[in-house]
Amino acid sequence: MVVKGSQVTVIGAGIAGLAVARALALRGAEVTVLEQAPEIREVGAGLQITPNGHRILAALGLEAEAEREGTRAEAVELIDGETGGQVLKLDLLKQRPAQPFRFFHRADLVTLLAEGARAAGVEIRLLQKIEGVTLGQGRPRLRTAQGAEVEVDLLIGADGLHSKVREALCGKVAPFFTHQVAWRATLSAEPGIRPVAQVFMGEGRHVVSYPLRGGRQRNIVAVEERRRWAEESWSLTDDPLALRIAFEDFVPEVRGWLDRIERPNLWGLFRHPVAERWYGHGAAILGDAAHPTLPFLAQGANMALEDAWVLASTLSDAASPEEGLAAYQAARQARARRIVAAANANATNYHLSGVRRDLAHAGLKLLNRFAPATMLNRFDWLYSHDVTA
Numbered sequence: 420m421v422v423k424g425s426q427v428t429v430i431g432a433g434i435a436g437l438a439v440a441r442a443l444a445l446r447g448a449e450v451t452v453l454e455q456a457p458e459i460r461e462v463g464a465g466l467q468i469t470p471n472g473h474r475i476l477a478a479l480g481l482e483a484e485a486e487r488e489g490t491r492a493e494a495v496e497l498i499d500g501e502t503g504g505q506v507l508k509l510d511l512l513k514q515r516p517a518q519p520f521r522f523f524h525r526a527d528l529v530t531l532l533a534e535g536a537r538a539a540g541v542e543i544r545l546l547q548k549i550e551g552v553t554l555g556q557g558r559p560r561l562r563t564a565q566g567a568e569v570e571v572d573l574l575i576g577a578d579g580l581h582s583k584v585r586e587a588l589c590g591k592v593a594p595f596f597t598h599q600v601a602w603r604a605t606l607s608a609e610p611g612i613r614p615v616a617q618v619f620m621g622e623g624r625h626v627v628s629y630p631l632r633g634g635r636q637r638n639i640v641a642v643e644e645r646r647r648w649a650e651e652s653w654s655l656t657d658d659p660l661a662l663r664i665a666f667e668d669f670v671p672e673v674r675g676w677l678d679r680i681e682r683p684n685l686w687g688l689f690r691h692p693v694a695e696r697w698y699g700h701g702a703a704i705l706g707d708a709a710h711p712t713l714p715f716l717a718q719g720a721n722m723a724l725e726d727a728w729v730l731a732s733t734l735s736d737a738a739s740p741e742e743g744l745a746a747y748q749a750a751r752q753a754r755a756r757r758i759v760a761a762a763n764a765n766a767t768n769y770h771l772s773g774v775r776r777d778l779a780h781a782g783l784k785l786l787n788r789f790a791p792a793t794m795l796n797r798f799d800w801l802y803s804h805d806v807t808a
């Protein structure tokens with residue numbers, strides 16, 4: 420497809436939308452991004468960009484900005500939440516010095532990508548909520564919340580969890596509640612916070628903590644298995660007491676952080692199937708619109724970046740948009756399924772109880788002592804994947 424001069428409309432100025440917008444604009448497309456929010460603002464908390472995602476930031480020419488805004492991770496530590504004893508350490512800096520792994524505040528990554536998109540000529544239009552998407556009757560047609568109807572040439576749905584473009588392509592799906600909730604918060608960090616992701620594990624619960632913004636903030640995600648329902652939302656808040664009670668038998672270090680949280684966000688964790696169809700009738704979906712994932716492998720933003728790069732490259736390499744979109748789905752769908760399945764499994768691994776937990780922790784401690792590189796090697800399929808190669 421001749422990308423140069425083609426007109427592309429992207430719905431959603433999140434990580435997927437802004438990355439694909441810059442990638443296509445750098446290849447000469449005229450890209451417009453429609454975003455429902457009134458501004459690109461300070462929303463969300465921490466995200467981890469692993470080496471597979473970082474390669475795309477570098478290929479988009481944003482490596483220096485990523486280095487400036489992100490905090491380079493030295494290690495990931497698994498810790499027993501009740502005793503504070505270390506179970507496993509993945510020494511990223513020592514074992515994978517050439518593979519950057521960074522912690523970002525979501526707002527900083529979105530701002531960095533938005534600036535990158537604008538610099539490449541992308542027009543970002545705010546306050547553009549899309550309420551209806553019609554596919555299969557000529558060109559893709561959009562209806563805005565203000566009632567305007569527009570037809571577009573190529574439509575890219577980067578509109579997240581509740582994607583209208585996915586619904587138009589695949590119909591409605593019914594996600595199911597996993598009976599897990601995640602509280603999210605950021606705190607001012609104490610001096611000397613280490614650039615390490617710490618995972619404190621307990622029965623049916625875990626807490627993840629890592630620094631953000633050059634060590635000025637601490638990101639907290641606390642996950643609990645429970646019967647009670649919670650909404651799948653990025654903006655719901657909860658009573659901090661519920662969070663403190665859930666982790667009252669964790670080590671004082673963790674309880675001290677939780678005691679300082681005044682308004683945690685509460686996020687009900689749902690499982691969504693990976694979309695069967697990622698393109699059709701002049702439209703495509705990517706990021707959470709195509710494959711929302713549980714957060715237990717920290718791959719939501721990384722998969723969005725991988726999709727964005729592959730979509731822009733397959734479109735520019737193909738003879739026609741249809742051929743490019745088909746190549747995009749073929750290149751991405753199996754990997755997305757594998758990552759989503761691995762994230763689903765990880766929750767169970769963190770939350771073990773009784774004898775299974777004792778055996779698993781003893782095994783990990785042995786590995787840590789005698790073959791510390793083994794665990795990181797197990798993630799090579801994930802982190803060493805290079806869609807820009």
Ligand SMILES: Cc1cc2nc3c(=O)[nH]c(=O)nc-3n(C[C@H](O)[C@H](O)[C@H](O)COP(=O)(O)OP(=O)(O)OC[C@H]3O[C@@H](n4cnc5c(N)ncnc54)[C@H](O)[C@@H]3O)c2cc1C
Binds near residue numbers: 453455456579714
């Ligand atoms: C407000 C918010 C906070 C988040 N906080 C965290 C966090 O703290 N930690 C974490 O790990 N992940 C967080 N995420 C999710 C994470 O960003 C994504 O899982 C991942 O980056 C994939 O990104 P995406 O671009 O596919 O989707 P998203 O990041 O969800 O972006 C989708 C974008 O599309 C816009 N949009 C949606 N529907 C419409 C519509 N109908 N019309 C116009 N625009 C539309 C949204 O406003 C949003 O800007 C958050 C997402 C959002 C939207």
